[in-house]
Amino acid sequence: MPTAKEVKDDEIVRKAPLFSALDDESAASLRASMIPVKVSKGNTLFKEGDAGDRLFVVIDGKIKLGASSGDGRENLLSILGPSEMFGELSLFDPGPRTATATAVTDCRLLSLAYDQVVGLITAHPRVGLQLLGRLAQRLRRSNEGLSDLVFSDVPGRVAKAIMDLGTQFGVEKDDGYHVNHDLTQEELAQRVGASRETVNKALADFAGRGWVRLEPRAVVVLDIERLSKRGR
Ligand code: CMP
Numbered sequence: 467m468p469t470a471k472e473v474k475d476d477e478i479v480r481k482a483p484l485f486s487a488l489d490d491e492s493a494a495s496l497r498a499s500m501i502p503v504k505v506s507k508g509n510t511l512f513k514e515g516d517a518g519d520r521l522f523v524v525i526d527g528k529i530k531l532g533a534s535s536g537d538g539r540e541n542l543l544s545i546l547g548p549s550e551m552f553g554e555l556s557l558f559d560p561g562p563r564t565a566t567a568t569a570v571t572d573c574r575l576l577s578l579a580y581d582q583v584v585g586l587i588t589a590h591p592r593v594g595l596q597l598l599g600r601l602a603q604r605l606r607r608s609n610e611g612l613s614d615l616v617f618s619d620v621p622g623r624v625a626k627a628i629m630d631l632g633t634q635f636g637v638e639k640d641d642g643y644h645v646n647h648d649l650t651q652e653e654l655a656q657r658v659g660a661s662r663e664t665v666n667k668a669l670a671d672f673a674g675r676g677w678v679r680l681e682p683r684a685v686v687v688l689d690i691e692r693l694s695k696r697g698r
Contacts, residue, residue, distance in 0.1 A: 475525050479576065481549040482523045483600045484583075487592035496586065500576040505529075505569040514566045518556030520577045524548050527573030528635075528648055531565040532656065542656040544607075545570065545647065547634050554597065557583060570648045615659055618697075621668040623658040626697030628678070628685050636687075642679065643687040650683070672696075 468476070476497075479485055485493045503522065505511050512518065514533055522529075524546050531543045531552060543565055546552055555564050557580045578586075587594040614623050632645040649657070655665040669685070672678045677693045679686040687693055 478525055478548045479523065482551055483596040484523065484551065484578070484586070484593060487596050488590060492590065496578075497576070499582060500578050503575040503577050505573045505575065507569050507572050509569050511567040511569065511575075512553070512563050514563055516563045518553060518563045518580075520579045521551060521553040521557065521583060522567075522575045522577050523551050525574040525576060528570040529573055529575075530568050530570050530649075530653065532568065533565050540656045541659065542649075542653055544604075545631065545634070545649070545657070551600065554583070554601075556580075558601070570653075620658065620660040620664045621671065622697055623660065624654070624665055624668040624697075625672070625693050627654065627658050628687065629690075629694055629697050632687065641686065643690055644684060645687060646684045648683045 479497055480493060485496065488496065500523075503511070505527075511522070511529070526548060529546045529552065531546065533541050533543055535541070544552075552567060553563070556562065587597070614626060618626070628645055628647075631647045631649075632643060635646055637644045637646070647654070651666055651669075652662050655662040658665060669678070669680055672693065673680050675689075675692070677687070677689040677696075679688060
């Protein structure tokens with residue numbers, strides 16, 4: 467009899483793009499062939515520029531993907547949570563890792579070697595379609611991010627980042643929409659491409675207007691409508 471934790475883990479895994487096109491039997495055999503990996507908070511799984519030979523699915527926790535400029539500045543490309551996948555670019559476009567993957571919280575992951583991914587796509591072409599869908603979604607988001615950098619001001623980008631993090635990690639509660647992003651203000655600033663001071667100012671302004679309540683590594687959204695409008 468599986469434990470409650472195993473059942474929950476299974477639900478999370480089944481939602482990952484690698485698994486969602488598979489029947490139960492193929493999904494179970496894929497899962498059995500994947501290797502569990504644990505990464506403690508603050509530790510780096512791989513670095514931008516490393517050689518890659520496997521991709522990862524998040525079961526529990528949050529992973530940040532960051533790229534750095536030559537002078538040491540960081541750009542936070544994405545934060546990933548349960549069911550999300552990363553590390554596939556070096557398979558489809560062979561070359562070094564395009565970002566550094568670091569655990570924002572303690573993480574449990576599953577890893578799959580690239581030759582197994584190729585075998586899986588060959589045996590189940592719909593898995594390939596799912597992965598293409600995920601890549602297209604990522605490109606769409608990257609394009610949006612580029613437009614925001616050009617067309618939106620910093621408060622607009624902060625509002626949008628909070629709402630986006632809410633879509634991934636938000637929980638509706640009686641006192642508001644809790645977005646437990648687990649990021650420092652520095653990391654939030656790296657996510658929106660602005661200085662920590664400007665991001666601080668934008669957050670304090672939102673709090674002053676009663677749109678959000680600030681908590682350590684979390685934002686409670688009190689007025690979703692106004693904040694979403696500011697991020698549009
Ligand atoms: P890979 O290049 O193998 O290792 C780093 C991973 O970060 C990459 O595969 C993608 O899975 C992920 N990644 C890179 N750029 C982005 C991005 N702009 N948005 C989301 N994920 C990304």
